[in-house]
Amino acid sequence: GAGVSQSPSNKVTEKGKDVELRCDPISGHTALYWYRQSLGQGLEFLIYFQGNSAPDKSGLPSDRFSAERTGGSVSTLTIQRTQQEDSAVYLCASSLKGATYEQYFGPGTRLTVT
């Protein structure tokens, strides 16, 4: 079946603009994760959705970052008033349930803030 998809694959935006990044998880996966990866670095956890539970937002770096997951499926990560330090690859992953299951990653969105 289809894997995790993300759009757009690349996004170039001007400093101060808002951006929306989209993630379509694997059908039936109740857990969805967003990560950020700067060049040559590891993955930085941003936010975690599990079913109908309140999301774990503990990794969001500032109040300019927000995410929602509609109908337990598609998720959108929004970054308001983008800054140059927001430039990174944003990765989405889904898993059947929680962290005791393997995660399936999308190809990522490369965000460049100029």
Next chain:
Amino acid sequence: SQQGEEDPQALSIQEGENATMNCSYKTSINNLQWYRQNSGRGLVHLILIRSNEREKHSGRLRVTLDTSKKSSSLLITASRAADTASYFCATDIRAQKLVFGQGTRLTINP
């Protein structure tokens, strides 16, 4: 601070040799997972080892887990050029989310 830390940060070996990467973590876990990343994009799951397991095999991969030392190792035998990638360990936090280390960049020289 990172829950999982890989060692070494970079490893370069000749094709056909074995590659060993290590991961240390700080808190108790339910499972530890290893992932591979090519070209800085999506990660691919390699293997999951649960806290009550000590060793697991998958093809040319062998993973060990020592919960007393809070460490794991990933061994890739008979390396190939296609194994060139970054390798990450990830540990679960209270079975809620995975925390990834900084990764080991493995280069296989032909």
